[in-house]
Structures are given as structure tokens and as C-alpha cells.
Amino acid sequence: MSTDKPELPTDAELAEMSRDDLVKLGAKLDGVELVEYPDPWPVKGTRAEKRAERLVALWFLIAAIAGFGFVGVFLFWPSAYVAPNTEGYLMYSLFTPMLGATLGLSVLGVGIGALLYTKKFVPHEVAVQQRHDGGSSEVDKQTILAELADAGNRSTIARRSLIKRTAGLGAGAMGLGVGVFALGGLVRDPWAQTESKDSLWHTGWMSPTGERTFLRRATGNPHEVVLVSPNDLDTGSIETVFPFRKSEDDHEALSKALKRSDNPVMLIRMRPADAAQVVKAQGQEDFNYGDYYAYTKICSHLGCPTSLYEQRTNRILCPCHQSQFDALQYAKPIFGPATRKLAQLPIAVDEETGYFYARSDFIEPVGPAFWERRS
Template sequence: MSGVQPNDLPSEAELAGMSRDELVKLGTKLDGVEIVHYEERWPVKGTRAERRAERLVALWFTIAALGGLAFLAAFLFWPWKYEAPNTEHHFLYSLYTPVIGLTLGIAILGLGVGALLYTKKFIPEELAVQERGDGGSAEVDKATIVAELADAGERSTLGRRSLIKRTAGLGAGVFGLGVLALPLGSLIRNPHADSETKASLWHTGWKAENGEKVYLRRHTGNFHEVALIRPEDLDAGGFETVFPFRESERDDEEALVAALKRADNPVMLIRLRPGQSVVKREGQENFNYGDFYAYSKICTHLGCPTSLYEQQTGLLLCPCHQSQFDVFHYGKPRFGPATRALPQLPITVDEDGYLIARSDFIEAVGPAFWERKS
């Protein structure tokens, strides 16, 4: 409090009987505020220029509303499922992410510009100087601040500008629906609802379906080329990233591409040097095929690719946060923030001499998630 002695303060009865203007004057005096400059934006009410300014602000809020509605429509109805290049619907599919970003950006831009224009064109121009005070607020201060806030609201002229209020409410409301759609939309399709499908977090694209054989496939750079791997294709001490392949997918362009792009599919196939001593994980003693070991490439810390292999030490390095996993010791973490070993894929060779997966991983790959207990 500044500038007023305790004896000069109004009593509770006098305080209750004061008008808002009187409370505002008292509040500024108590707060040690001096109004240096005050000027109404529109001293003459209802001019054509004022109405034009109001319509301009309303226009931007309307743009925000339209952008929000377009975002919701695109998020819910735009074709998002993968379409291979050179197919009929690939162009629409390729626009999904840009359309989502553009429409949400328009909604945010409209709200921001509308709020900025309203402040510049309708909020009175005021310059005030206030002394800094310490301590809590007295009852008289609490009463006067309410009056000051109400007075500021009236002086902003927002109360009598129904067009701006309606369009701002519409724009903010639709934008709010769009913001809610992002987290809620991802909950509609629960990845844990059926934990036995390969689409769940518990399984990967290596999960066999209807007993069909799952081969180890290398990525040649051509998404549609199928290059299967035999043991003799990999030199001792070498490694390669491999992906799952089924014969039923050979002529399915979408499936061939999806297998290479699915986040939890990459596996590091490593051929150790002959005679290398290895410690195997309990219950996974037969997951390797001779000197061939296959580990998930997805770091158990935050999901980055563990793509750097040092054959002399047997360490796999994740370049994101420098976690190191010991291939000679069942993929156990040796350094860095990762705390769980890399899951091992059980592999063998079929009757034609190709490396295949004996089953999916027996544990979820990648970082921990809510339902995972270890």
C-alpha cells in the first residue's frame, strides 16, 4: 500500500457503498499507481472506421474457426492409410501430414492475429507507473482490484462487441476441439486391446501368421525388391540390418514397403567370429544359429537405432544417448541410460538354406510403456 495512511482507509460499510469508479480510483491510489497517459482508441463511438476494425478482428477469428474445422475434417476423414508410389491414391496420402499441419497452423494464426488486432485497435492506450510494494494484500486491496479488473474489461469495449465475441468464441472453441482430437484420437484405437496381434506393442512384424514362414530380408534400397539372406552371405565379424518377409507379401507392394518402414521391425543380424565366447540369456540358449545372432535394433532407452557395431569388443552403440549393449553377453547394457538388454530374435535356417525367424520376440521391443512390468 502506498500514499494512504491507515486512518484514511474507508470502513467496510463505506467500502460496500462505493461505486466501481470510486473503487478504481481508490485502488490505484492504494497501489501507488500513477496514470501518466490514457487515451481511448475510439473517442467517438460507432464510426465507420470503428466498425471496419471490428469486422477485421472478427474476420481473423472466423479464419481461425474455419482452420479448426478444416483440421478436424482432415484429421478424421482424410485418407491416411499408406498408398504406394505411382498408385491412384498416393498423392492424397502424401498430403495428409501437410494438410494437418497447414489447417492447424491457420487456426493458431487466426486466433493469434485476431487477439493482437483487438488489443491494438480497441484496448485503450495507457501508460502507468507503479511503486513496488511488499507483503500480502489487505481486504481493501482485494475489493479494489476486482473493481479495477471489471473497469478494465468495460474500457476494453469487449462487452458491447458481440460480433467479435461470437467469432472469438467460435474460433477458440473449434481450435480447442482440434487440440483435444489429437490425444483423444490416438486413444480410440487402443494398441493394447488385443495383445496377440502383430499391431500391438507386445508383438512386431516378425510374428508369424497362419504358420507362414518369416524370412530375414535385406534392404537393397529398392523397396519392392526381395533379397533373402543365407548364412554364407555374411562374413565372420560382419553385421546387417534385416527385416521380415513372407511369401504372401511378394506381390503386395504396400506390404513390402510397410515391412521396411515399421518402427519395430529392424533387426541387427550379427555373425560372430569363430570361437568367440558368448554368455547366453537363461531360456534363450537356442535363439542363435551357430555364430549368427539377431537382436532388435531398437534401443531399450528411447527407441533410437543401435546401428554402430564394434566387432572386436562386441559392443552395439546407440548414437542418440550413447547406450552400449554387449552382443557377447546376450545384448546386456554396459553403459549409458538403457537398463534392459536388447531383445533377441530366435533364428534358424530352413530346408532351402535361408535364414528365418523361428518366432517373434518373446518380449516387447524398444522402450518401456505403461503396461509393461519389466
């Protein structure tokens, strides 16, 4: 192939050249030789061409329907938290899967539509180009613009209004769905969520009737109730506890208390010398009972169980991502990705029975802060 560049046209000649002439000139100036540049549909208006066009349009239409479906699910699907095994839980449990399915299908539809259009309508050229150094001249700039316009013309997109309309509709609906993530807080009022005992605003430690919620030991038998007293733990030991109310002493309620994800609490009995050094969080100075401190087991990073306690250093550890919390400083994070302290449960001892109970629910978010919460 010859590498000699053609003679450059004058400005007047350049202004008079057609797009086809500019395309040919640009190819020569760039040292490009078009080996193959076949027209995908040499015979226009055939049934096969129309079927291909409708197939591309169908995928763009699917993307549009799924994109609008995502917005509809986000706005109108029941999303207020519903506890398992209660009325309305099925619809609530489908909220997140429906969001993922509709937005995923919208993105997939746009992608498949674009791939099919490229495969069926854009000429599959074979070109050989010589490399060269230096910047682009004015001639190069005009010829590349002509080549781009020619590529669009040869792809026949200009005359395929069905594909253009559905592509715009599909891409627009997908973009609207993606934009909902950023604008969701402005579209829906998070403070309109229910304040019931089964909402995300409260854990199983909240007593809806004011009845005392005792600390129950996990024995391995979901229907066995063993309460915890101050004499049950050795110095420097820990115990995982769950909520128990006497009015809920039935198999279903007992099992439910063990399954709810924000219920597990780590009850720690510190050594007296360590307990004397504890720095308490503001507003939580009386949440402990003597040497006993109760913290949620749900890590504030991604919700893994903080199931390890190092007695010598008084560190609470999360094994998932190695976050560490200092029990001597109100369980604040001192290492790892967690950025918020572990929520502390206020505890006391019942005068009549001698068992630990929760004085109230947590007053701060448990686990990873969900988007509705202020903190």
C-alpha cells in the first residue's frame, strides 16, 4: 500500500467538497485503506431488515417499560419495614428484589438493543491505517467530522425513526431510574415511616406496652427461657442475650426473638479495674449496671456480628472486616472501616426477680445506618 499523502486542497476547494469527497480525502490523509466496507442491507426494505429493526426496537421498549417500572416500584411499592411472619411481610420482602429486577432489566435492555443495532445495521468495515505523529490540522478536523457523519449515515440510524424513538425512550427511562437513587430522599418522605414496634425505628428490645424486657440467654433451644442475673457471668466474660417479655412466652414469639437481626446484644462483665476507667458516651452515663455493659452485636460497618471480645485489651472485634471497638471508651471504633460506635443498651436489674432487663430500647441506630435515619 502506498504511504504517499495526497495533495492538500486549498481552503476554497475544501469548502466546495461534498461529504463523500471529504470522507475519501480524510481516509487518504490518515493513511487508511478500506479493505471491506459492506452494506449490511444492500436491498432496502426487505422483511428481514424490518424484523431486525423491530427486534432492536423491542429491546429498547423493554428497557423503557422496566425503567418506568423501577420508578413505580420505588414510589408506590410498600417499603415500610414489616417483621417476618406478619401480615404484609411478603410484599415488603419483594421491595428490594423488584427494584433490582426492574432497574437491571432496564440496563440490560438498553445494552442488548445497542449491541443488536451495532451488529445488524452498522457496516463491519475492515480498514488498514498507517500511524503518524503530530497534531491534527484543520483539514484533519473537517475530514474526521465528515467521516463521523458518514458513519452515522451508513448505519442508517437517521431513517430508522422506530429505533430512535424506542432508544430514546429506553435510555431516558433507564436514566430516570438511575436518577431516583440520587433524588430518592426528595421524592419520598422518610419520616412518614411507621413508628410501630416492628419498624426499623425500633428493635425487639422496645416494649410496646411498657412491660419489662428481660435479657434472655441463647441456650440452643429456641423455646427454652433462661434469664440472666448479675451472678451468672464471670469477671471478664461475655454473654449473647436476646429480649424476652413474659406476655410473649409462646413458641412463635420465642423463636421470632432469636431470629430478628437487630436483637442480639453482647453483655460484658468487665474487670473492676477496667470498669473504673470506662469513658461513657454523652447521655448514656447510666446505661451500665455496675461492671456490666450491654452493646449491640451488629457492627456499625456492614452489620456483621461483633462476636469477639478481647479481655486483656477490652476490645470488641468484628471478624468480617476487622473493625475494632474500645469497650473502655463507649465502644467507639478504633480500627478498621467502621466509623460509628456500637449502640449501647441501657440495662438494670429487676428488684423482684434479680434478673437483668432493658430499661428502654436503643436510643441510637443499630448496625449500619439506613438511609431514613438522621445519624
